Amino acid sequence: MLASAHREGERERWFTLHAAYAPVPPPAPAPRGDAYRWSRWLSLIPSSFRPRLSPVRLVAICNHKGGVGKTTTVMNLAAALARRGRRVLLLDIDPQACLTVHLGFELGEGTSIYQVLTGGMPLREAVRTTAEPNLALVPSDLELAGAEMELASAIGRESLLKDALHGYLEEEPYDYVLIDCPPSLGLLTINALCAVREIFIPLQTEFLALRGMGRLVEVVTLIRRRLNPLLRVTGIIPTLYRSGTLLAREVTEEIKRHFGSYVFTTKIRNNVRLAEAPSHGKSIFAYAADSLGAQDYERLAQEVEAMPAAATKPITHIHASHEDPAAPEEPAAPEVA
Numbered sequence: 001m002l003a004s005a006h007r008e009g010e011r012e013r014w015f016t017l018h019a020a021y022a023p024v025p026p027p028a029p030a031p032r033g034d035a036y037r038w039s040r041w042l043s044l045i046p047s048s049f050r051p052r053l054s055p056v057r058l059v060a061i062c063n064h065k066g067g068v069g070k071t072t073t074v075m076n077l078a079a080a081l082a083r084r085g086r087r088v089l090l091l092d093i094d095p096q097a098c099l100t101v102h103l104g105f106e107l108g109e110g111t112s113i114y115q116v117l118t119g120g121m122p123l124r125e126a127v128r129t130t131a132e133p134n135l136a137l138v139p140s141d142l143e144l145a146g147a148e149m150e151l152a153s154a155i156g157r158e159s160l161l162k163d164a165l166h167g168y169l170e171e172e173p174y175d176y177v178l179i180d181c182p183p184s185l186g187l188l189t190i191n192a193l194c195a196v197r198e199i200f201i202p203l204q205t206e207f208l209a210l211r212g213m214g215r216l217v218e219v220v221t222l223i224r225r226r227l228n229p230l231l232r233v234t235g236i237i238p239t240l241y242r243s244g245t246l247l248a249r250e251v252t253e254e255i256k257r258h259f260g261s262y263v264f265t266t267k268i269r270n271n272v273r274l275a276e277a278p279s280h281g282k283s284i285f286a287y288a289a290d291s292l293g294a295q296d297y298e299r300l301a302q303e304v305e306a307m308p309a310a311a312t313k314p315i316t317h318i319h320a321s322h323e324d325p326a327a328p329e330e331p332a333a334p335e336v337a
């Protein structure tokens, strides 16, 4: 009796030891569905010829000049696309947080893009639904003003937004992601330009509209070369257009001379309703659906939707007379003997 109990104990010990030291069997293979088979086939095709698996359009609305209509354009273009049934995600990466306020959110409540960039918080935690149908927002925060300093020595600091966004887009299908950039070419804007494939540049149709554009094109070219080869300037949006004035017509002609087919046909006219809508926390469609502003942004949305995929050639040059004289020059390459 005692002997058999001892043998049982030995057996149990042997099994326990065996279980502890035996090689762990490989996990059962996950069921492989259509997606797996497609990805195997696609991996055999050179990447430049692969069809796009995800149809999402990632667009940064960017101009380092202040007050040219970036936020107004992000808000109302997004609302127009959302009303056409597109799922749109907005990212406010401007520390001024105008887009966040425009959508009626209080600052400093809940998770914002600041925690995503500096604290590694998943983007999903920061996404808010808005009063507009199909429109979600990742809000900004005044704290974001210090983010560039905080991230100055972070490894991979240029791709923090890209990593957070692309991970989230694998879970959530959107048709458009629009990023409202701050009026600077600092780390926040560079993060936006690393995360997107397209840039729309709003240009105010005023005297010296093209001043400083040389610097922007230069930065885009550098980012394309070093960080994001997919990046393209795909559209120039004439904004704050004063209908009936000679100056607005001439400036628009000049913009077209420089950027040709990249300039949207739609001009966003000066319209007081567009300036009033933010204080009501509404898009132009919710605030004044029959205004000129609503008509212009609806037309712009139609153009954006109709853009051919081929409209993605890079803009790499600009007329020398419009180079920003204040912009620092690229250091000349050292001569090699």
Ligand SMILES: Nc1ncnc2c1ncn2[C@@H]1O[C@H](COP(=O)(O)OP(=O)(O)OP(=O)(O)O)[C@@H](O)[C@H]1O
Binding pocket: 065, 066, 067, 068, 069, 070, 071, 072, 073, 094, 096, 098, 181, 182, 183, 239, 240, 241, 268, 269, 270, 271, 272, 274, 275, 276, 278
């Ligand atoms: N088409 C327009 N008609 C009338 N007012 C406009 C129009 N577009 C923008 N505005 C107003 O001009 C001001 C600047 O616009 P907006 O905030 O969109 O520019 P921005 O480029 O985002 O500025 P910032 O560089 O400071 O972020 C705002 O008060 C806005 O309401």
Ligand SMILES: [Mg+2]
Binding pocket: 070, 071, 072, 094, 098, 180, 181
């Ligand atoms: Mg703005």
